[in-house]
Amino acid sequence: MPSLFVHADVSEYMKNSEVYSKYYEDDYLPDDTKNNIVFRDDLDGVYLWQMSIDEIDRSLEYNADEEYVGGMYIQKAIADDLGIDTTAINTQEDFYDLLVKIKEGGYTDDNGNAVYPLGPKYWGGSVDALKYIATGYDWGVSDDYNLDENGDVKHIAETDHVYDEINFVRKLLDEDLMNPEFFTMDSTRAEEVSKNHNSAIIADVHNYEEIVYSSEDWIPLGPLNDISGDNKEVVRGKSGRVFGHLMGLLTTMKGIPLAYNKDMQEDKELVFDAIDTTKGCLALFTGMLKTMRFNNARMEESAKHGFTNATDAADYLVNHNVPFRDAHGIVGRLVLYCIEKNIALDDMSLEEFKAISPVFEEDIYEAISMKTCVDMRNTIGAPGKNAMEAVIRAERQYLKEQPAL
Secondary structure: OOEEEEEEEOHHHHHOOOOHHHHHOOOOOOHHHHHHHHOOHHHOOOOEEEEEEEOOOOOOOOOHHHOOOOOOEEEHHHHHHHOOOHHHOOOHHHHHHHHHHHHHHOOEOOOOOEOEEEEOOOOOOOHHHHHHHOHHHOOOOEOOEEEOOOOOEEEHHHOOHHHHHHHHHHHHHHOOOEOOOOOOOOHHHHHHHHHOOOEEEEOOOOOOHHHHOOOOOEEEOOOOOOOOOOHHHHHHHHHHHHHHHHHHHHHHHHOOOOOOOOHHHHHHHHHHHHHHHHHHHHHHHHHHHHHOOOOHHHHHHHHHOOOOOHHHHHHHHHHOOOOHHHHHHHHHHHHHHHHHHOOOHHHOOHHHHHHHOOOOOOOHHHHOOHHHHHHOOOOOOOOOHHHHHHHHHHHHHHHHHOOOO
């Protein structure tokens, strides 16, 4: 898209800034950053600020292909060795404690070198990796802007909040918890470092499929205090808001008398907000569905431990002439036994089944398998394959008949 580029020398403004004035102090910035990035010799003290303005403003348009898929990933072997739940690392304190544990673990990479607890982004060093490793220190609600205690709009650089993020990073560097080339490593070396497992945690994998989807060596970590939250959680929460508007509107309409009495002026806010909320949820889900991948083995294993097949065990008993009232009690004993042993129904031996009821035979395992549990449910709205394929055909036909948007 054609853009207009505007450049300006902002060095004088930096000298008068509470934060950026420190860039001129000795030893505040690393030498490489100060001399080769912030103040380049060829610019003779000028600090250029560049702004690009798109010829056509598309900032409010959603394009799933441009959605950013990334975040921190940790070596699965290290996570398993430490026995951590990677989804439970949600605060800066959790993250720091994890880095310390990794350092104390004495892990080595494929070449026998000591592993850095935190390494750079998969495609090279950059300051924007802070988006994931220091989220807990975020100030802004919109491009680093927020309201201060006096109600004034300020950028994070105009507040002391920026020092929290800076001090956290310095702490990681001082304690050797972060690769010293975190911000400066070139893309080739960063990729090599990741593939050699020299980083216990990759600060951001972006959307590199060989890490995110094609490798079992790495698993997602966090996120840290993610303000926007997981997309599906956001949509789940927003659904209550939309249904609330529906109930409000129905209540208003139900109370309308025979003659219009200005009641319907209350419908506008509810309808418009519900539409805006739903459109936003659809945009979130479009991006999520476009990029999501399924770990079928993990999903099946998780499904086994929720006793979703307990009903099928009861059906098995009923099909073998056990009255349902008795089958219900037998299955209850099975579930209690599994909870005490911390196992799933599928993990019980035939002898264990028979100890609770002699009716059970070898065919119980097929009857309570996840495949059977799903395939046997084929009513409208059920998860059975035939039922789902019928719904998909109907929805595809519906979309086909709709006019192009």
